[in-house]
Amino acid sequence: MTWKEKLHEVIYEADTKAGKLFDVILLIVIIISLVLVMLDSVDYLYEAYHDWFVIAEWVITIFFTIEYALRIISIKKPSKYIFSFYGIIDFLSTIPLYISLVFAGSGALLTLRALRLLRVFRVLKLAKFTGAGAKISVAINNSLPKILTFLYSVIIVSFIAGAIMYMVEGPEHGFTSIPRSIYWTIVTLTTVGYGDIHPVTPIGQFVASIIMMMGYGVIAVPTGIVSAEMVKEERLHNNTQDCFNCGENKHQ
């Protein structure tokens, strides 16, 4: 086993002690880097400690750069890693500080580092959460096409309802354009209801009431889809007791 193979085992796998340790350290650095970015975005912390944050961010950027380099070195086909989902995330979350050297004011890009949090899922893949997570994933994946079809219908309804509300309420009551009206419809249909825009005229409130009732009745649909999928999933996995009759364990 060459040093490259050893490195590959530590970085890409988690079967050995060193591999697990690497994953945990990486996780901690990711969380620290995120906390730093978050704190640096708070006004009074920015004023008091910005210089320290910059130093800490450079340390983390260098750490990520080294990690990125090692990942490329230790894999046989570097292109496979570089253009993989995690490869792109690792790249995007490493470069912001280098960019800020060239272009001033691009510090906001540091928030791209939040994408690194997705790696947590990968680290956790190895943990005991897997059982619960796996079942959910299967059920969601199975119901995804149905949910997307559903959301697609919701979007079409939003366009129509948005256009109607634009006609009914008009710009003087906050419905200043059809896109904005559609935004309001989505806010309403999903029962979020900020209240930044809201119907004022009696007719507008009447139409809005109908839209709300629709959203209320219609939220049942994605829920029903996932529920049915989960019930199915449960039945398939838990029914381990073979039927004495036909010896078929999925015979319901």
Added chain:
Amino acid sequence: MTWKEKLHEVIYEADTKAGKLFDVILLIVIIISLVLVMLDSVDYLYEAYHDWFVIAEWVITIFFTIEYALRIISIKKPSKYIFSFYGIIDFLSTIPLYISLVFAGSGALLTLRALRLLRVFRVLKLAKFTGAGAKISVAINNSLPKILTFLYSVIIVSFIAGAIMYMVEGPEHGFTSIPRSIYWTIVTLTTVGYGDIHPVTPIGQFVASIIMMMGYGVIAVPTGIVSAEMVKEERLHNNTQDCFNCGENKHQ
């Protein structure tokens, strides 16, 4: 096959290449026409490019007019198309610009064009989405009478709760009339909660809390209805394995 039959095949069906192409072009024109209407409703775009929008809208209106004429010509019983669901939508989304020639300020009617989006469902009927969509449709159709009965009960409760809140809070806290009070109740029961009207007195907040708890507990009902329907649907369709015993594949 006469030219009318050929035209009918292209416009009304989607089995042939020409038919599919026609549907796709129609879909694209519908989307472009909608994007135009949306952009034209945005203030600063209106000021800068309104003239161009008007020209584009005339082009599209003429396109829709031709399409409408061809649909009438190529069908045996024109009345069948004219008074069909899509016939009315096609008509309503074609005429606004003609009306605006006669009556100034009726440009808002252009938003009727959003109704055309419904045609997307028809075009998509032929696509791979159908499987997922069909199952949802069946489940929703089956649970529709139950959901309507439920929404009907919600409306009655809204009337009673609205009348109570009008008495409790009164006009000085935004509950200026019973219809407005009912609007507030629907906003609350559906958990939208804009906050444009909200209880101010302790008694009002107490009654509102009860209404909210009801809305929260009661949202479970449509969800339960659709879930049960979906579970049933899943069971009927997925249980393809015949029971070895009785040879009945829907024997549960």
Added chain:
Amino acid sequence: MTWKEKLHEVIYEADTKAGKLFDVILLIVIIISLVLVMLDSVDYLYEAYHDWFVIAEWVITIFFTIEYALRIISIKKPSKYIFSFYGIIDFLSTIPLYISLVFAGSGALLTLRALRLLRVFRVLKLAKFTGAGAKISVAINNSLPKILTFLYSVIIVSFIAGAIMYMVEGPEHGFTSIPRSIYWTIVTLTTVGYGDIHPVTPIGQFVASIIMMMGYGVIAVPTGIVSAEMVKEERLHNNTQDCFNCGENKHQ
């Protein structure tokens, strides 16, 4: 059949033509009376047409009074009707105008008439809706004790979370008292979110985030309860095909 028995049949039952007609007329009068009360509560309609509304309301009140008298006359045990659920509603929705003769300013009591809407359920009992409504009723009745237990837990959590938010945010950010704080918690837990009161301090927003996540995860509970009940209901009623083996049609 005496005239009393005939009257009883017309008023209390709906098997005969006259009985159905009576129910429909009653329903129409109830709806008219409600529309009147609603319109009279609208400012500018009140100013323009209040006198006409008063006359119409007197006509309806007299109609209801006659109906009430006939109901008492035509039943064998008047006390059975008077103290029944619908008897009390009929009484409460009839007297407001008489009270307003004695006490000025008690016109708001007219909104009690909204209670009459509940009678709609009874009239509809005879209609085709029954199938859907009955199934929902059974499922809701069965899951009611569970939902109440759940809502009870939610209330306790609201008290504790309300007390915590009162400590964290305090009166200067709108959390002026513990009851008001509890009101806010209910607004948040049920995902209504008016925004009339909302956390301002970072700690308050953090605690609020936890409460919201709880409300979001916890809304699943009543839904799950009703879903399970509905699935059970569906299975019991739809499984009409006897198992060939054991002849038991509810054997799953």
Added chain:
Amino acid sequence: MTWKEKLHEVIYEADTKAGKLFDVILLIVIIISLVLVMLDSVDYLYEAYHDWFVIAEWVITIFFTIEYALRIISIKKPSKYIFSFYGIIDFLSTIPLYISLVFAGSGALLTLRALRLLRVFRVLKLAKFTGAGAKISVAINNSLPKILTFLYSVIIVSFIAGAIMYMVEGPEHGFTSIPRSIYWTIVTLTTVGYGDIHPVTPIGQFVASIIMMMGYGVIAVPTGIVSAEMVKEERLHNNTQDCFNCGENKHQ
């Protein structure tokens, strides 16, 4: 049976009449103490009756102190009670007034008494609610790991979406820092939607719309989880009829 054993029976158990009576009295005192704390937090009641509230709170504190002492005396291993869940709650809800003697302004700690409400669950354990509550508990406990995995994913998505919205909207539209942006994302994803912070720019509203649609589609997940669990629970408990064939009553 010594007096200590008798006392233990009365305080810790509820099989005897005296035990039940003790539980009910305790429950009433807890509720009274809470109502007092709540009322005392209301401005004008505080001004008018604060002195009376203080006296009443001292009476209740002394009652709780005695109860606490008796619980320690009557149990064999006092440490077992003191460090139990209820032991800690009893302690925390008893001491606030004593602390306020030493440190002025610590009156807010009295709200800790709300924790006592949790004891209600224990008292109710003995009541008829148990059936319904137990089933819910089992179903919730079983689905807890899945719901936590789900909420964990929601939190990660909140971080990423929060960071994106901070970049898109920026401090001038209320998204003053990333933590605050994350708070907004949670408010939106859970469909609470206060409206204290809301997107203003078209791009922000577009991104927000996507987040809302996600929250709307995603609320189905915990619901589906609990539903599946409840359906399973129902099936296991209600299927008491043995299959005639195989004599297995859980054979589905």
